[in-house]
Ligand SMILES: Nc1nc2c(c(=O)[nH]1)N[C@H]1C(S)=C(S)[C@@H](COP(=O)(O)OP(=O)(O)OC[C@H]3O[C@@H](n4cnc5c(N)ncnc54)[C@H](O)[C@@H]3O)O[C@H]1N2
């Protein structure tokens with residue numbers, strides 16, 4: 184049953200087509216970190232709403248330089264001085280306070296000498312009109328788009344939404360991700376092992392890998408290599424995405440696909456031109472997107488990084504769901520690549536990336552030491568030390 188391997192780009196496009204973005208809800212700006220804006224966030228106010236002092240000192244008229252002045256009042260943040268300021272007058276002012284009407288410049292207190300109401304210049308003073316003043320609208324004006332639909336709600340963007348007048352933002356609801364490890368040999372981490380058993384690690388890796396994404400995890404734990412048990416578990420899944428690991432290959436115990444199909448799943452593709460991660464499967468079970476990841480721990484990591492994370496971002500409304508690659512200088516020669524795009528575990532040493540000597544997809548220590556994956560296109564020719572290579576940085 185030799186199928187041609189699907190190129191990664193095509194697999195990605197087909198995977199994204201399997202699901203719709205989750206419904207829109209509004210959430211507090213306090214709890215929206217890491218989501219994606221479901222609509223443009225437009226400024227409800229102008230910031231700053233009036234001219235403000237950027238320093239502690241005295242609000243003056245620049246034309247009155249070099250003084251002296253008479254201090255007629257005080258303006259502090261939240262406590263403006265609303266009377267008009269005439270020629271020869273100054274108002275004590277603090278950072279963030281509104282400039283009183285009539286003033287246009289702030290003399291910093293380090294360059295002023297005060298004696299009662301009398302104020303003298305004691306230094307160079309402001310070099311120009313408007314010095315130390317934040318003009319109304321310096322940051323943004325009411326009606327301007329602060330965050331575009333599809334942009335990630337980073338800490339800075341959430342602060343921007345808040346100062347733009349928003350207490351809540353529209354987002355797509357969290358993506359419900361069911362995660363199931365499969366394999367008779369697997370035992371929950373930390374539990375005693377009998378002969379032939381292995382601690383389950385893919386579930387731990389996946390939960391951690393999704394830690395920064397807006398997901399609600401449904402941990403299905405470890406499922407045995409038995410059709411009835413797999414079918415019962417799959418039929419009961421209520422999630423936007425069902426991720427399985429293991430049992431995806433062609434062995435006699437690789438039962439994930441038949442069990443899914445028995446539940447009514449439609450498999451869209453299986454096997455992609457990727458190393459590690461060739462036997463990845465994608466499809467749908469009702470409204471649930473299925474992602475069957477290979478069991479080898481590094482293959483599961485690579486496919487989750489390349490497909491699961493972008494899928495979650497896409498279902499969450501991201502306009503740019505794909506992982507960001509970068510360029511790096513190769514620290515050693517690499518041989519020509521074969522027919523699958525290769526994501527080689529690599530570490531940056533003295534500013535150059537070096538691939539681990541053994542690239543076996545079972546080796547978690549090699550993965551744990553890697554800070555990036557070197558991307559080698561299918562059929563890429565040999566590459567020499569000093570050349571630029573595309574890398575996928577790892578968090
Ligand atoms: N005849 C062929 N054999 C294999 C092929 C092939 O094309 N023809 N593909 C190989 C490739 S590539 C991969 S990748 C693996 C994927 O196999 P499965 O998805 O069926 O994975 P398993 O056989 O269930 O497990 C592989 C390996 O990983 C360990 N494992 C599985 N799940 C976990 C887990 N949750 N935590 C820790 N370790 C796990 C499992 O014990 C196995 O050692 O197939 C190749 N074979």
Ligand code: MOO
Nearest residue numbers: 459460461482544
């Ligand atoms: O593609 Mo498998 O993931 O090489 O080990």
